[in-house]
Amino acid sequence: MTELTSAITDYWDAAAPAFDDEPDHGLRAERTRAAWERLLRAWAPSHPADILDLGCGTGSLSVLLAAAGHRVTGVDLAPQMVRHAQAKLAAAGLTGRFLVGDAAAPPTGAERFDMLLCRHVVWTLPDPQAALREWVGRIRPGGRLVLVEGRWGETGQTEPLPYVAGAGSLPWSGGVTADDVAAAVRPLVADLRVESLSGDADLWGRPVGDERYALIARL
Known part of the structure; x- marks a missing residue:
């Protein structure tokens, strides 16, 4: 583990106890939960599917997917996040598998999935292209890649939001535009589309002024 990766792990471990206080993390408000449930229903297969939730955090999206009948595997670098996710699914009476590991190289062996979901993670990776x-390579033919990302900070803000020491060296530090992600993903997939998420205040628990979007690609 590199020094930067260790710092990122420590950062998210420390953030885990209060992580769900953010409206779009904990999904405690009914309107916010319903907004994400609606999106996931549109993005996920209509039949029970194997879904890999990378950078799963405390498992809020995993809960929604499991409640919809999908078989969910969550991966997060921070052990405390994984513990919260396990507890959250157990409390909801749902089943899912959660693993501590690097989202960039998920510890799922040769398994393949019908959908890979990743929310607000690629900007934290030392080599997002890799x-x-x-x-x-972890998605079955005909499967889907769903990336929920953004360029963090309100309109007009020139500096990225504070993060761990050394994060300025990350290729997509502070978030990444939809155009840049689409350019990186397009050669790897059969087709893709981008959905803007900035205008739906219910998703975030408040209006936002930065760029937020989902990229949905099909293999």
Whole structure:
């Protein structure tokens, strides 16, 4: 583990206890939960599917997917996040598998999935291009890659939001535009589309002024 990766792990471990206080993390408000449930229903297969949730955090999206009948595997670098996710699914009476590991190289062996979901993670990766290639290799033919990302900070803000020391060296530090992600993903997939998510305040628990979007690709 590199010094930067260790710092990122420590950062998210420390953030885990209060992580769900953010409306779009904990999904405690009914309107926010319903907004994400609606999106996941549109993005996920209509039949029970194997879904890999990378950078799963405390498992809020995993809960929604499991409740919809999908078989969910969550991966997060931070052990405390994984513990919270396990507890959250157990409390909901749902089943899922959660693993501590690097989202860039998920510890799932040769398994393949019908959908790979990743929310707000690619900007934290030292080599996002390599991770995208790795992820596409984890998806079954005809499967889907769903990336929920953004360029963090309100309109007009020139500096990225504070993060761990050394994060300025990350290729997509502070978030990444939809155009840049689409350019990286397009050669790896059969087709893709981008959905803007900035205008739906219910998703975030408040209006936002930065760029937020989902990229949905088909292999």
